[in-house]
Amino acid sequence: MKYLKTYADKCIGCGKCMEKCASTYFKENNENFSRIKVSVMGGLPNINVCNQCGACINVCPVEALYRDKNGVVRLDNKKCTSCLMCVGFCPTASMFFDADAQPQPFKCIACGLCATACPTGALELQNS
Amino acid sequence: MDKMNILKEWSYERTPIDKGYVRKNLHVNVGTPAIEIRDISQDTIDKFTGGRGFDLHLLWKAVTEDTKWNDPENEIVISGGPLCGITQYPGTGKCYAAFISPLSDQTYDSNSGGYFGPLLKFSGFDAIEIQGKSEKDVIVFIDGDQGKIQVLESPFTDINAYTVTEALHEYFAKDEADKINISVVAAGKAAESTRWGCLNMSFYDPRRKVARLKQAGRGGGGTILRDKKIIALVVKYSNVTGTENHPVDLRTLQKVGVKIHKEIHDLDDKQCSMRSVGTAHLNEIMDEYHLLPVHNYKFGQSPHIDKIHSSVYKKHFTQGMADGCWYGCSMACAKAVDKFEIQTGPCKGHVVTVDGPEYETVASLGSNVGVFDPKWTIEANFYADHYGVDTISLGTGFAFVCECYELGLISKEHTNGLELNFGAAADLMELIHRMAEGKDEFALAVGQGIKRMKSIFADKYGADKNVMEKIGMEGQGVETSEYVPKESVAQWGGYYLTLKGPQHDEAWLIFMDMVNKQLPTFEDKADALHYFPVFRTWFSLTGLCKLPWNDVEPADNSYRYRPQDAAKVPEHVQNYVDVFNAVTGKNVTKEDLILQSERVYNFQRVFNVRMKKGNAEHTIPMRAMGPVFPDEWDARKEYYDGKLKEFGFNPEGMPTEEKIAKLYEKRWGQWLELKKAVYKRRGWNAKGIPTVKKLKELGMDYPEVVAVVEKYSRPEDELE
Numbered sequence: 073m074k075y076l077k078t079y080a081d082k083c084i085g086c087g088k089c090m091e092k093c094a095s096t097y098f099k100e101n102n103e104n105f106s107r108i109k110v111s112v113m114g115g116l117p118n119i120n121v122c123n124q125c126g127a128c129i130n131v132c133p134v135e136a137l138y139r140d141k142n143g144v145v146r147l148d149n150k151k152c153t154s155c156l157m158c159v160g161f162c163p164t165a166s167m168f169f170d171a172d173a174q175p176q177p178f179k180c181i182a183c184g185l186c187a188t189a190c191p192t193g194a195l196e197l198q199n200s
Numbered sequence: 201m202d203k204m205n206i207l208k209e210w211s212y213e214r215t216p217i218d219k220g221y222v223r224k225n226l227h228v229n230v231g232t233p234a235i236e237i238r239d240i241s242q243d244t245i246d247k248f249t250g251g252r253g254f255d256l257h258l259l260w261k262a263v264t265e266d267t268k269w270n271d272p273e274n275e276i277v278i279s280g281g282p283l284c285g286i287t288q289y290p291g292t293g294k295c296y297a298a299f300i301s302p303l304s305d306q307t308y309d310s311n312s313g314g315y316f317g318p319l320l321k322f323s324g325f326d327a328i329e330i331q332g333k334s335e336k337d338v339i340v341f342i343d344g345d346q347g348k349i350q351v352l353e354s355p356f357t358d359i360n361a362y363t364v365t366e367a368l369h370e371y372f373a374k375d376e377a378d379k380i381n382i383s384v385v386a387a388g389k390a391a392e393s394t395r396w397g398c399l400n401m402s403f404y405d406p407r408r409k410v411a412r413l414k415q416a417g418r419g420g421g422g423t424i425l426r427d428k429k430i431i432a433l434v435v436k437y438s439n440v441t442g443t444e445n446h447p448v449d450l451r452t453l454q455k456v457g458v459k460i461h462k463e464i465h466d467l468d469d470k471q472c473s474m475r476s477v478g479t480a481h482l483n484e485i486m487d488e489y490h491l492l493p494v495h496n497y498k499f500g501q502s503p504h505i506d507k508i509h510s511s512v513y514k515k516h517f518t519q520g521m522a523d524g525c526w527y528g529c530s531m532a533c534a535k536a537v538d539k540f541e542i543q544t545g546p547c548k549g550h551v552v553t554v555d556g557p558e559y560e561t562v563a564s565l566g567s568n569v570g571v572f573d574p575k576w577t578i579e580a581n582f583y584a585d586h587y588g589v590d591t592i593s594l595g596t597g598f599a600f601v602c603e604c605y606e607l608g609l610i611s612k613e614h615t616n617g618l619e620l621n622f623g624a625a626a627d628l629m630e631l632i633h634r635m636a637e638g639k640d641e642f643a644l645a646v647g648q649g650i651k652r653m654k655s656i657f658a659d660k661y662g663a664d665k666n667v668m669e670k671i672g673m674e675g676q677g678v679e680t681s682e683y684v685p686k687e688s689v690a691q692w693g694g695y696y697l698t699l700k701g702p703q704h705d706e707a708w709l710i711f712m713d714m715v716n717k718q719l720p721t722f723e724d725k726a727d728a729l730h731y732f733p734v735f736r737t738w739f740s741l742t743g744l745c746k747l748p749w750n751d752v753e754p755a756d757n758s759y760r761y762r763p764q765d766a767a768k769v770p771e772h773v774q775n776y777v778d779v780f781n782a783v784t785g786k787n788v789t790k791e792d793l794i795l796q797s798e799r800v801y802n803f804q805r806v807f808n809v810r811m812k813k814g815n816a817e818h819t820i821p822m823r824a825m826g827p828v829f830p831d832e833w834d835a836r837k838e839y840y841d842g843k844l845k846e847f848g849f850n851p852e853g854m855p856t857e858e859k860i861a862k863l864y865e866k867r868w869g870q871w872l873e874l875k876k877a878v879y880k881r882r883g884w885n886a887k888g889i890p891t892v893k894k895l896k897e898l899g900m901d902y903p904e905v906v907a908v909v910e911k912y913s914r915p916e917d918e919l920e
Contacts, residue, residue, distance in 0.1 A: 131530075133522045134380065135406055154442025155287040155528030156454060160461020169458065171450040175442045 073143030074182040074199050075124040076108070082194035083117035085110055089186035089195060096185055098173050105173045107180045108195075109166075119194065122166040122180040128158035142199075144182045152176045201371050205353040207338065208233050212347050214324040220282030220445045220783040221245060225258065226325040226349070228340060230428055231272055231332025233351045240326055247899065251281030252309045252740035253800040254327045255298030256807060259307065260904075262331060265810050269302040269420070270427045272333045276399075278320065278385075278433075279327035282784055284743025285318030286528070287442040288450075288457030289779055290464065291745030293318050293526020295401070297416045299424050301700070302395040303593075303649050304677040306811040307804055308419030308700050309740060313525030313534065314401035314412070315383035315435075317743060319344065322437040322444050334429040341372070344437035345381075354431040360388040360586045360636075361400040362552070364432050365411045369404055372436055379404040381440070384411070385433040387422030388588025393638035394647025396593040397422025400585055403525055408518075408538065410553045414525050417590035418703055419678065426588070440527070448785035456778050457528070464530045464752050472751045473510070475523070478533035479559040479747075480513045486563070490836070491684045491710060493568040495622050496599035497673055497823050498832045500684040504572035508562055512574055531748050533558075537578050544626075545583060545633045554582045557591075560704075563682035564595020569602055570622030580632060587636040592703075593649065596679035598628055600650050600672050609663035615642050650674040670822040676701035685824050688714040689870050690725040696820040697729060697878050699804050705746065706733035718764050726877035735768070737797035742780065748772070799898045802883070802890045806908050809889050814912030818875060818888060825867045830856040879919060886917040 090106035098105040108121040124145050129137045136151035137158060147158075154175035159167045169177045184197035215222050223245070227236040240254065248257045255277040262275045280295040295317025301308035320328060323344025330340070337354035356364055365384045373379040384402045391397025399416040425433075447453055468474055473481045483505070486492040490500030506512075516537045523532040537554040557565070557577050565580040566572065584591045598620075604610045605620040612619060616634075618627040634643035645656045650672040657663035673680040678701025685691040685702075690713035695702035709728050713719045719728055739746050754760075754771045761770060773790050780788055788796075808816040826840075827833040833840050833856050841851040844859055847866045851859055879886060883894030892909055895901040 130520055131522060133524055133527050133529075150439075152442075153287045153440055153527040156458050157461050157522075157528060157530045159458045160463075160530060161465045169454050171454050175450060 073124055074197065075144070076121050076180055076182055076184070076187065077196045077198045078119040078121060079194045079196070080117050080119050082192045083110060083119055084192055084194075085112060085117050086191060088189045088191060092185050092189035096183075097178070104170045107168060107178050108186050109168070120164065120166055123164060124182065125163065127163050128161060128167060131157050131161045133157070142182070145179065146181055147176065147179060149174070149176050201367050202355060204339065204355055204371070207351045207353055209351075210235050210349045212237060212324065212349065214344060214347050216446065217321060217444060218446050219448055219785050221250070222321060222324055222326045224325055225254070225279075225327040225329060226342070227329045227331065228349075229332035230330060230334040230338060230340065230351065230430060233332070233334070233338075235349055237325075247799055248803075249281065249741040249796045249800065250326065251279050251284065251743050252296040252298060252737070254279040254281075255296055255309060256307060256800065256804050258327060258329050259298050259300070260807055262329065263300060265813060267300055267811075269300045269305065269424060273331060274300045274424060276330045276421055276424055276428075277327055278316070280317030280321050281741055281743030282445075283779060285321050286445055286447065286453060286779070286783060287526075288453040288528055289775070290460060290524070290529040290531045290748040291526075292528060292743060294739070294743050294745050295320070296740050296743075297399055297421045299419070299421055300811065301677070302420040302423045303651070304419070304701055306676070306700070306808040306816065308421070308678075309804075310399070310416035310419045310421055311705070311740060312399060312401040312416035313403075313414035313745065315403040315526065316385055316401040316433070318440070318444075318526060319381070319383050319435045319437040322440065323435055328433070330428065330430065330433070332428065337429050337431050339368070339432045339434060340430060342433075342435045344435065356431055359431055361386045361413055361588050362411070362586050365400065365402045365413060368432055368434050369402070369411045372434060376409070377406075378438065379411075380406055381438040382434065382436045385425070386431065386588065387425045388586055389636040389638065390587035390589040390632075390647065391422035391426045393644055394589055394635055395420045395423050395649050395652075396589045396597070396647060397424070397426060398585075398588055398590040399425060400588060405536075407521060408536070408553055412525070412534065412536065412553070413555050413585050414534065415585065415590065417592060419700065422588045422590075445783055447783040449782035452778055452782040456775050456782070460748065460752075460772075460775060461530045463754060464748075467752055467755060468531070471753065474531050474533040474747065474751055476519060477510045477514045477517060478523075478535040478556075480535070480557065480562055481510045482559040483508050483510050483513070483562055486559070486683065489710070489715060490687065493563055493599070493682050493684050495570055496568060496603040496671060497680070497684050497686075498603070498829070499835055500686075502567055502572065507572040508566055508574060508577075513557070513562070516574060516578065529745070531751065533747060533751075540578060540582070542582065543579060544629050547582075547586070552582060554578050555585060557581045560682045561591040561595070564592050565598075566595070568595050568599040568682065569628060571625045571628065573625060576625045576629070580629060583629075583632050583636070587632070589635065592681050593679040594632070595682070596673055597646060597650055597653070598631070600653065601646055603671055604657060604663060604668065607667065609667065610657055610661050614661045616640055618642075649677060650679055651677040670828045672821055673823055674702070674821070675819055678702060680824065683708070683710060685710070686826050689874055690719050690728055692820055692825060692871060693725065693729040693874050693878050694732075696824065697818050697875060698733065699801065699808065702824075706736055708732075712764075712767055716763060718767070722873050722877040723881075725874060726881035729878045730881045731768075731794070734794055734797045734801050737801050738776070738793045741796060741800060744776075749776075795898070799900050802894060802898060803900055803905065805884070805888070805890055806895075806905050809912055810908045814887070814889070816888060820871060822864060825871065826863050827860050830860070833860055876919065884919070885913055886919055887912070889913050889917070891918075
């Protein structure tokens with residue numbers, strides 16, 4: 073299963089990962105559109121990104137969420153009815169939404185582009 | 201299935217939805233057949249909001265005060281409302297059906313989940329009016345994808361709901377994936393022979409790969425559908441998105457929706473367990489507070505409660521499924537029993553998915569008839585849906601029959617061999633089958649409902665009418681739903697001071713009143729019997745389900761507000777304000793929600809006054825107010841003796857019959873006082889007729905509405 077492994081202790085909060093993600097998938101450098109969120113919690117960097125656990129799959133009423141051949145949880149935007157139940161039921165709050173981006177929610181698909189953009193090695197694409 | 205014969209076909213151009221409204225309704229006359237697409241005016245939107253409001257507005261124009269339920273001009277009007285079909289908030293797929301009821305001979309409105317309401321609106325219609333009577337069995341098909349309406353000749357010999365619904369999903373879908381784009385409204389055989397016919401409304405479950413049935417159960421809508429010779433209404437609309445309603449503020453919808461999805465995720469297991477057992481979580485709670493109807497509401501508790509405990513039902517319900525009856529319903533209370541093998545009747549041996557049972561069915565076709573066997577209840581639930589008959593009416597009606605049988609008011613001779621004691625599972629199931637067959641005279645009598653059964657049993661079988669009046673749990677011709685109201689004066693009003701009869705969608709005040717003692721005076725009770733029925737009306741105007749309002753509450757709800765306010769769940773009320781404004785672009789407040797509702801509530805009351813020619817009476821059976829027989833008293837002797845003492849009587853040495861009579865006399869006085877306080881609070885006169893002043897305040901002083909009020913109001917009935 074491909075997933076993004078995070079090392080918060082290496083994160084410097086530069087936001088390059090969010091910039092890369094949002095610019096790639098929504099063609100706009102807007103961190104609200106990023107599928108990975110970096111914030112500061114209790115003075116420490118916090119990286120929130122999907123761990124591909126799949127808890128959202130059974131919540132979806134139209135089976136728009138599925139696991140692909142690499143084990144990555146994907147959302148079929150055409151099937152999705154934008155109900156956002158998956159957002160509310162994500163155990164790690166890693167399913168994101170923003171009406172200005174699209175009605176459907178969005179999540180990390182373990183493409184690894186953010187890891188290549190990270191200057192400190194705080195993100196790593198893994199296959200386990 | 202062979203290709204169906206098209207009797208008539210029309211094309212139309214689909215009008216897109218703007219801010220929750222299409223501003224069009226579809227009028228179908230199945231007699232002619234003919235259709236007309238009519239505009240919905242701004243005034244109608246402003247005054248009637250949508251859903252049940254539109255239904256009643258259209259129905260008013262369609263009928264006269266002399267219209268009977270089976271006259272061609274009676275309509276079934278179905279409408280969702282401006283919020284119907286949004287996906288971001290739970291419980292937003294409801295539609296409301298209104299008609300002149302075969303049970304009460306006045307307006308009834310009944311709601312259902314399933315996809316019919318949303319798909320109808322997406323197909324270009326805020327409402328559908330069905331009028332006329334067809335000569336032969338027909339299917340009405342609305343194709344929102346193609347902009348096409350067809351009246352088709354029915355090929356069905358088995359017209360029962362599961363058969364028809366599954367076949368029509370198959371027939372109108374291109375492939376398996378397309379089945380979710382279809383919804384079917386169907387009734388069944390028992391809807392033809394009883395007044396309890398329900399409207400089954402479907403949605404397709406892609407995981408189970410079966411059509412699921414939700415019901416606008418109450419009031420006899422299915423009976424009218426079959427009287428019009430309609431086998432099914434079908435709507436198709438594909439590729440539903442989350443923005444079909446074209447809301448003005450998707451950002452707010454998303455924010456409020458995610459907030460409550462998280463709330464349900466975090467709190468449902470600790471609060472109502474709707475996601476795992478649905479409303480059946482109430483079984484043991486109702487029993488604990490003497491509210492579970494047992495043996496025709498004689499008792500509120502049973503020693504057999506463990507057999508129908510929610511934990512037992514949980515094992516029957518398949519867990520972990522996305523059980524919403526519309527997209528986005530994270531409350532997911534539409535539980536289902538899968539791989540259930542039917543033991544009796546025409547489907548014997550079939551392995552099926554059964555929708556439910558919900559609490560109401562667990563109690564009606566369970567404890568109330570003295571059967572504490574979940575498998576029997578599940579099968580009875582299946583056949584009730586399949587035959588198109590309402591489970592609540594059926595169970596409460598059967599409970600009345602069982603008590604009549606045990607009292608010797610009717611005998612085996614009358615029942616054509618059935619031994620209908622409480623708990624007579626096999627014979628009660630046989631009675632359900634006989635009702636669907638429509639030939640057995642006794643089964644046909646039962647299907648007329650308690651109000652008419654009382655007359656039939658008295659006239660034909662010589663049964664004591666006086667006793668039946670005391671124990672028959674109906675009001676306005678409608679069977680009482682499944683809570684024992686005896687010990688809550690406020691709930692007497694919650695059931696019997698309602699627009700359409702004793703159902704539970706207006707006010708459920710038992711805990712506030714009886715348990716938490718938050719309504720000590722008649723004025724407090726009247727306030728609650730003003731606010732809650734009116735507030736709950738709002739769900740029916742907008743296309744919402746009531747459950748996400750208070751079957752999950754914010755974690756801080758109970759200590760953030762004083763108890764009387766906490767019962768209103770203020771944060772969720774604000775959610776509804778936000779959602780309404782986000783969809784429609786209006787700027788309403790929570791007070792405006794009450795105004796919107798009060799307009800329609802009073803309009804419906806005047807409508808009923810019109811249909812009853814001034815005599816829209818509120819009545820209550822003795823059983824609803826306390827014990828009728830000594831065994832009921834003795835089951836809670838200490839409690840009832842205490843109640844007698846509160847009225848200043850000394851129960852020591854008093855015969856139980858006398859105790860019952862004295863308590864009833866006092867409680868009857870309370871009922872009259874309650875009725876007066878409630879009518880006054882609602883702005884009605886002593887006959888329960890809204891005053892012209894009230895109508896003017898609400899902006900509902902349409903000349904034809906005022907004319908009805910003036911026709912039947914007398915100066916001596918004024919309460920102010």
